[in-house]
Amino acid sequence: MLGALVDLSHPGHYLHWGFIQLSVANFVVIVLMIVVFVAAVAIPFRSGGRHR
Amino acid sequence: MSDMIDTESTRGPTSSVDPVDSARPAPGDEGMWTARVRGAAVRALPPGKLLPDRQPSYVASWVYVFGILSFSAFVVILVTGVVLILRGPSWWHESRTGLFFNSIHLWGVELFFFFMVLHLWGKFFMAAWRGKRALTWMTGVVTFAVSIGAAFTGYLSQQNFDSQWISTQAKDGLNAAGVGAFFNVLNFGQMLLWHVLLLPIAVGVLIGIHLLLVRRRGVVRPFPVPVGRHTSTDRAAARGEALSTEGADR
Numbered sequence: 485m486l487g488a489l490v491d492l493s494h495p496g497h498y499l500h501w502g503f504i505q506l507s508v509a510n511f512v513v514i515v516l517m518i519v520v521f522v523a524a525v526a527i528p529f530r531s532g533g534r535h536r
Numbered sequence: 537m538s539d540m541i542d543t544e545s546t547r548g549p550t551s552s553v554d555p556v557d558s559a560r561p562a563p564g565d566e567g568m569w570t571a572r573v574r575g576a577a578v579r580a581l582p583p584g585k586l587l588p589d590r591q592p593s594y595v596a597s598w599v600y601v602f603g604i605l606s607f608s609a610f611v612v613i614l615v616t617g618v619v620l621i622l623r624g625p626s627w628w629h630e631s632r633t634g635l636f637f638n639s640i641h642l643w644g645v646e647l648f649f650f651f652m653v654l655h656l657w658g659k660f661f662m663a664a665w666r667g668k669r670a671l672t673w674m675t676g677v678v679t680f681a682v683s684i685g686a687a688f689t690g691y692l693s694q695q696n697f698d699s700q701w702i703s704t705q706a707k708d709g710l711n712a713a714g715v716g717a718f719f720n721v722l723n724f725g726q727m728l729l730w731h732v733l734l735l736p737i738a739v740g741v742l743i744g745i746h747l748l749l750v751r752r753r754g755v756v757r758p759f760p761v762p763v764g765r766h767t768s769t770d771r772a773a774a775r776g777e778a779l780s781t782e783g784a785d786r
Contacts, residue, residue: 513650521654524598 556582586751594758599662602655603750609648610743614736616641621732625695645687652680664756672749679742686739689731692721703727 497508559578561571619637620628628634656676658664665673688706692699703721710716720726 517650517654517657521599521657524601524654524658527598529596529598 581752595755599658602651602658605651606648606655609644609651612644613641613648616644662756662758666756669753669756672753675742675746675749679739679746682738682742686735689727689735692727693731
């Protein structure tokens with residue numbers, strides 16, 4: 485069986501900003517969501533003319 | 537035997553009968569509850585509105601894709617969830633195929649929430665509750681909240697140290713919120729049944745109502761763009777193309 489791509493046999497990494505505590509994994513997902521959202525707004529959509 | 541078959545009803549799609557006309561009751565049957573329910577359903581969602589061939593031009597944006605991506609992820613979650621139910625815990629814990637389906641189920645959930653949050657952001661920034669679409673917005677918000685419960689009970693059903701840790705932490709949180717009497721998150725059987733029966737039904741019904749409301753009211757149009765900034769919506773309006781959907785903007 486393949487092992488995990490990331491070594492999970494240790495405590496998770498966390499970011500701290502004052503009272504805010506956030507895991508690196510959740511931070512990466514939030515950044516990805518922002519990137520995808522901005523790209524969805526900015527990148528033109530090829531509709532193929534199926535709109536009225 | 538062949539003379540007993542109603543030839544009108546066996547013609548199928550080649551029949552010229554208008555589905556809206558065929559929904560009208562026979563004279564004298566107008567007061568029957570079946571006729572009234574059928575009439576109300578067809579008036580609210582005629583077939584052309586329920587499954588339209590074309591969308592307004594402003595829907596040609598990637599922002600409008602996140603809703604159907606969320607729904608697609610939900611279908612993946614349902615299908616893999618049914619497979620996990622059919623094969624049982626020892627299969628999904630021990631066999632390679634079971635672990636694969638378990639992982640697809642987990643990553644389906646990750647994508648479901650990923651796209652649902654993006655869908656929520658998009659609809660929030662375009663104030664998608666405009667034009668009598670408040671109920672569409674509210675069913676979406678409630679679906680999001682119930683989905684969190686469905687995912688939470690899924691994490692409790694992992695049968696590992698992670699689920700034990702989550703359940704003991706959640707017990708204190710739910711007790712502090714005053715709802716501990718209604719849920720025993722340390723009861724694995726109770727949480728598993730919430731996860732595989734009650735919450736999926738609730739999320740599925742809410743998504744169904746949400747989609748029907750989207751079809752009934754149409755997709756909300758974007759905010760007007762200031763003069764001088766031309767978009768595809770403006771160009772479509774300049775060409776006189778139809779932009780309106782059901783319900784006026786407020």
